Amino acid sequence: MNNDNQYAEPTAQTQKTQRKPIVLVPTGAKEHSGHWYQLMGKKYLDPLVHISGCVPVMLPTAYGEEDIEQYVDMADAIFLSGASTNIDPALYGQEWQTPDQGQDKGRDHFNIALIRAGLKRGLPFFGICRGFQELNIAFGGDLYQQVHNSPGMMDHREKDPNAPLTEQYGPNHSVQLTPNSWLGNVLDTDHFMVNSLHGQGIKTLGQGLSALAHAEDGLVEAAYCPEFKQFTLGVQWHPEWLAHENPLSIKLFQAFGNAARDFSKQK
Template sequence: MAKRPVIGIVMQSQSAIPGERPAAWLMSQRYIEVLESFGAVPWLIPLLTNDSDTLREIFERLDGLFLAGGADIEPSRYGEATRPVCGGTDANRDAVEISLIRQALESRTPIFGICRGLQILNVACGGSLYQDIATQVPAAIKHDFTAAQQHLDRTAQVHDVTVKAGSRLADLLGSAVLPVNSIHHQAVKDLGKDLIATAFSPDGVIEGVEGTTGGYVLAVQWHPEELVETTPAMRRLFSDFVTAAAEHRGD
């Protein structure tokens, strides 16, 4: 019997509150549950920034790397000063994810990223980001549809994306244009090395990227994990990634 593929998910920092709770690492249950439902074994990766040997041993046990949503990325990672519009960041998460992404690219371990995951993939490949779409992209549509502001839940499909014909993303989604949810205020500015943009929002913001060197590298700017119950196309994003991880394992 073939073993299920092991998918790594890097956690995020939670600061201590003196007298209430210690510092912690955490990650949304939703990503873990969805990956498990598609046959993966999710493996939460701690932010051991001073222990590269342990991180390397963890990576060697992975069949795929999943890049989840979360905090903004430190602008210093792409050579910029931090603007006031940049949100909270997690330097340790940035460091661990960039290290693992580069190992995955080198070994052709499959990568799938969501929201921040697309952004950190781009930065790891030498690209840059808009620290805030609303203030840096002329004529931008709204992208940061948070529940607290718009009284919407995370499944609300609020704008369309156009997908590049002939791309892996187009094959999986089965449509040239489809509606997506949108819960972000940062986005790709300059595309990183060995990446190609394969989906766009109506204002030209990049909504999907893929690798160009032969390995499995795919990332989207929206949150398909919130849409798997209602949209078959979103389920295919996860099933394709888990299948690629299983094939990389070689069972």
């Protein structure tokens, strides 16, 4: 066998084959000892790297939306995480009812603009918890600010915030998928248990969004944007938690990674 070219420079084709998709991951603001940071939890990045097979690029949300289009130019997908802050209710026409929870208005405005710009460009989208709620607000929907105080609704918060994380993120309630949905085909099931660590939730779905799953009390637990051809998904639970140990989470992050690769190949 002739090995003369085994160390040759890679061709454009091999470079394209080896390139991993770039996923934009906006950060959130956090103050500590008088200093402000832009942070992202490692638990969200791990499945993007190890299951989706993508390269996460963290975006600072503290500097406005001026560079959104440039960020979108470089990307193959968008991923929005959960956070301890709540979305500014003024963005959906309500007064603030949760003063005990922090806000991150920089993230609110940045991510809403990123969602709108990215989906128009055909970028696959995956939003978790707050990221799902941001998707809904971006399309004109609103939220229950306190699901647990809303008539007929369950308490979707973690049962004991002081318990070990393995208990907080343990199975909490069941989810039922809409019949014959594409998400059911991805997961190969239409009924399963999820964790639940959120005080807020979807009240009215935004225009153009369609529900994919509901909790036992009817709360929307997953939705997508059928007007867009690419992968779009928001979920209220936390599939990133120990994702490598959860077969359903693995399927979700694999599907997202495959969608990002498909988009990358079109460039």
